[in-house]
Amino acid sequence: MTTMESLIGLVNRIQRACTVLGDHGGEGGSSLPTLWEALPSVAVVGGQSSGKSSVLESIVGRDFLPRGSGIVTRRPLVLQLHKTEGGKAEYGEFLHAPRKRFNDFAAIRKEIEDETDRITGKSKQISNIPIHLSVYSPNVVNLTLIDLPGMTKVAVEGQPESIVQDIDNMVRSYVEKPNCIILAISPANQDIATSDAIKLAREVDPSGDRTFGVLTKLDLMDKGTNATDVLEGRSYRLQHPWVGLVNRSQADINKNVDMIAARRKEREYFETSPDYGHLANKMGSEYLAKLLSKHLESVIRARIPSILSLINKTINELESELDRLGRPIAGDAGAQLYTILEMCRAFDRVFKEHLDGGRPGGDRIYGVFDNQLPAALRKLPFDRHLSLQNVRKVVSEADGYQPHLIAPEQGYRRLIDGSLSFFKGPAEASVDAVHLVLKELVRKSIAETQELKRFPSLQADIAAAANEALERFRDDSRKTVLRLVEMESSYLTVDFFRKLPLDSEKGSNPTAPTIDRYNESHLRRIGSNVTSYVGMVCETMKNSIPKAIVYCQVREAKRSLLDHFYAHVGGREKKQLGAMLDEDPSLMEKRGQLAKRLELYLADSAVPLIEEYASKPEGHICLS
Numbered sequence: 001m002t003t004m005e006s007l008i009g010l011v012n013r014i015q016r017a018c019t020v021l022g023d024h025g026g027e028g029g030s031s032l033p034t035l036w037e038a039l040p041s042v043a044v045v046g047g048q049s050s051g052k053s054s055v056l057e058s059i060v061g062r063d064f065l066p067r068g069s070g071i072v073t074r075r076p077l078v079l080q081l082h083k084t085e086g087g088k089a090e091y092g093e094f095l096h097a098p099r100k101r102f103n104d105f106a107a108i109r110k111e112i113e114d115e116t117d118r119i120t121g122k123s124k125q126i127s128n129i130p131i132h133l134s135v136y137s138p139n140v141v142n143l144t145l146i147d148l149p150g151m152t153k154v155a156v157e158g159q160p161e162s163i164v165q166d167i168d169n170m171v172r173s174y175v176e177k178p179n180c181i182i183l184a185i186s187p188a189n190q191d192i193a194t195s196d197a198i199k200l201a202r203e204v205d206p207s208g209d210r211t212f213g214v215l216t217k218l219d220l221m222d223k224g225t226n227a228t229d230v231l232e233g234r235s236y237r238l239q240h241p242w243v244g245l246v247n248r249s250q251a252d253i254n255k256n257v258d259m260i261a262a263r264r265k266e267r268e269y270f271e272t273s274p275d276y277g278h279l280a281n282k283m284g285s286e287y288l289a290k291l292l293s294k295h296l297e298s299v300i301r302a303r304i305p306s307i308l309s310l311i312n313k314t315i316n317e318l319e320s321e322l323d324r325l326g327r328p329i330a331g332d333a334g335a336q337l338y339t340i341l342e343m344c345r346a347f348d349r350v351f352k353e354h355l356d357g358g359r360p361g362g363d364r365i366y367g368v369f370d371n372q373l374p375a376a377l378r379k380l381p382f383d384r385h386l387s388l389q390n391v392r393k394v395v396s397e398a399d400g401y402q403p404h405l406i407a408p409e410q411g412y413r414r415l416i417d418g419s420l421s422f423f424k425g426p427a428e429a430s431v432d433a434v435h436l437v438l439k440e441l442v443r444k445s446i447a448e449t450q451e452l453k454r455f456p457s458l459q460a461d462i463a464a465a466a467n468e469a470l471e472r473f474r475d476d477s478r479k480t481v482l483r484l485v486e487m488e489s490s491y492l493t494v495d496f497f498r499k500l501p502l503d504s505e506k507g508s509n510p511t512a513p514t515i516d517r518y519n520e521s522h523l524r525r526i527g528s529n530v531t532s533y534v535g536m537v538c539e540t541m542k543n544s545i546p547k548a549i550v551y552c553q554v555r556e557a558k559r560s561l562l563d564h565f566y567a568h569v570g571g572r573e574k575k576q577l578g579a580m581l582d583e584d585p586s587l588m589e590k591r592g593q594l595a596k597r598l599e600l601y602l603a604d605s606a607v608p609l610i611e612e613y614a615s616k617p618e619g620h621i622c623l624s
Helices: 005-020 052-060 105-120 163-175 196-204 250-254 259-272 277-282 285-325 333-356 363-378 388-399 409-421 424-448 456-490 494-498 520-560 563-569 574-580 585-602 607-614
Strands: 041-046 077-083 091-094 097-102 131-137 143-147 180-187 211-216
Touching: 005 077, 005 131, 005 143, 005 285, 005 585, 041 052, 041 163, 041 196, 052 077, 052 143, 052 180, 052 211, 052 259, 052 285, 091 105, 097 105, 105 131, 143 285, 163 180, 163 196, 180 196, 180 285, 196 211, 211 285, 259 277, 259 285, 285 585, 333 424, 333 456, 333 520, 333 563, 333 574, 363 424, 363 520, 388 409, 388 520, 409 456, 409 520, 424 456, 424 520, 456 520, 456 563, 456 574, 494 520
Parallel strands: 041 143, 041 180, 077 131, 180 211
Antiparallel strands: 077 143, 091 097, 091 131
């Protein structure tokens, strides 16, 4: 049985797991769901030379932070403090070196510098990727602090001009989060109105609910002045009490004065100070650490329901996304072939949905039949072909040296044959138009088949096989529609002509041999009869061409689009099948990230313990 202090340890474990998986909040985080931002944290902010490093070292009771001029902290440092019992030796551990224990705190400083340079190089660039340091000591309280780069107003030599804005963006990315507790460090020997930390805190936390004010360097103020107006909340009021600190002097730092001795010296300063004696029990680094630890515990306790809600919501999102991306493929040939066939069937379902109306696009085929084909038929040059002049020419040529007696049989046939040949163009154009629609539907179906997105090589293979099949269907359809036209030419509908009058002139004797078979009235009648017959055939073509195209192209595309591909892929060897399942590297990487993130939420973290805590009375949880 433990107290609520244990929850800080649980949150520490989750934060470490989050960082391993690339979930560390801050600027530039991934698009994956983030647990880090739901976890309460304490961010330490302040301008350069505000005493930020001294505050952290006072809380830890050890010298361990890099020092120097300019920007020393160039990556966030997540400092997790663990109180040990029984006088055990102090040591530190880094998340990036999990099996190495640092007993020498000078070595910890060197490791922070080296790990910073590993990401940023020897330049003075900054990075939002945090360093995780855990310190185990009997001289600390359970607490987690995030040390951020000191805010600056100008870039120095070796720094990019954007460094001021870069640091501001990084710091804001942490302190703007509603779960972030802001530890605003300001030096007492400067006007509080000019404090970078207080200015930022006022912007992101105007109510002061999340801000703890820390006033450093009280012993360096001009004689005759003090900071009681600030410490007692009159100069700038916060919801939480201000805490004053006395940092080690540079001389103490140079002499490596023991931090425990420095803490004792700090207590003596406040107890004997005529200005701050009445506040002595609420001043100093030890008080600050306990104050923050207690507050962090209460915030964690309040946030547990929302953390659990986020966990459950995100688990569902991660599992859905993994299902969408698909699980890893087994290495044996049978499993690979099964996967390929499943992908093909998924594509085939989407393709059929386009044709049958479940998805858009198939209606364009009907548009070919209902608009494009009739429009093309209307534009055929029948007027020119059946003009009086051309009818006379065709009929006279068909009669030869001996004019026809009653009806110009050969003239009729030649006029009809010539007219029907015009149908070939619209028929072939309709075939090609439907072919283009089907090709576009293949492309769209491949793009819309979620299961295929991970396999660009298989996408290309399916596209090639489908388009090859569509070419075969087009060839067959073209032959069929041309055959329909030729069928109309090869055998005319005799009854149509038997029902026609032989002569349109009233009172004439159609059998009289004296009638001029080449007068204009007779020729116009021939042209009119042929026009009527061609019109009848045209109505037939408007119906039969779509039937043939649907039968040869659309129906076959639905029935056997990938039949040749299935037969071909069944004979491939394991290596060839593996090449077809060569996934998009970016999707492989994303799946790996999602799987690791899901593992974090389900098991490989302190999340189950938080769930256990939520089901038990307040403040009691069993830790392994």
